[in-house]
Amino acid sequence: MWHAPCVKWHYDYVGPAEIRGQVRVGVRGAAITSSGDLEAWLGGLPSGEREEPCTFVIELDGTLMLASRHSEHVACAAGEPVLSAGEVAFVREGGRWLVSEVSNQSTGCCPDVTSWPAVESALERAGLGHPGTFTHPMVFRRCTACHQRNIVKDDFYVCAVCEAPLPRAWNVNQPDEPV
Structure with a gap:
């Protein structure tokens, strides 16, 4: 099983x-x-x-x-x-x-x-060969200040909307909230 x-x-x-x-x-x-x-x-x-x-x-x-x-x-x-x-x-x-x-x-x-x-x-x-990891990994974080979902690029953990620092740990576990 x-x-x-x-x-x-x-x-x-x-x-x-x-x-x-x-x-x-x-x-x-x-x-x-x-x-x-x-x-x-x-x-x-x-x-x-x-x-x-x-x-x-x-x-x-x-x-x-x-x-x-x-x-x-x-x-x-x-x-x-x-x-x-x-x-x-x-x-x-x-x-x-x-x-x-x-x-x-x-x-x-x-x-x-x-x-x-x-x-x-x-x-x-399923018997499907694979590359062993995500070939295009994406890092998602939610801004704790404005609640927007962000994609972190180039290890730059800053909200694209309000420029607040983003957490290093994954935290995108809440539905969209009104801002």
Whole structure:
């Protein structure tokens, strides 16, 4: 039996309420538990979308879920908390599906880079090769002064909105708050 990897926490949706309001009950991304699932899902996409990265979430049970890149992470997860979220691209090499790029880029869930073990575990269980880490890691922090979500770039922990210092530890665990 599979057990969830040791992760610090799960990630709730923290983005705008109007986006959460668009989630349809019972509608979620496609579960990918094997390379056959991935092949079938990719085959069902319009040809122009097959080469694009797609939206992914890792559900609390460790299942990799995929949706079109034009989908919101909260919709892919049917509004439920996740172990990780981001974007992923696949390439077929030597008859095997591999992850060519993977990030934790989800401004709706803002997962920490420490969520990688959940992604790695889901990819390995599905038999999908991967790069061993996020190829495009994103560092998210919430400003404690103005409550805005920020992406930290170049190790510059300063709010892009109010210029207050940002915490070094991940803290994006509250829904958007009115400012």
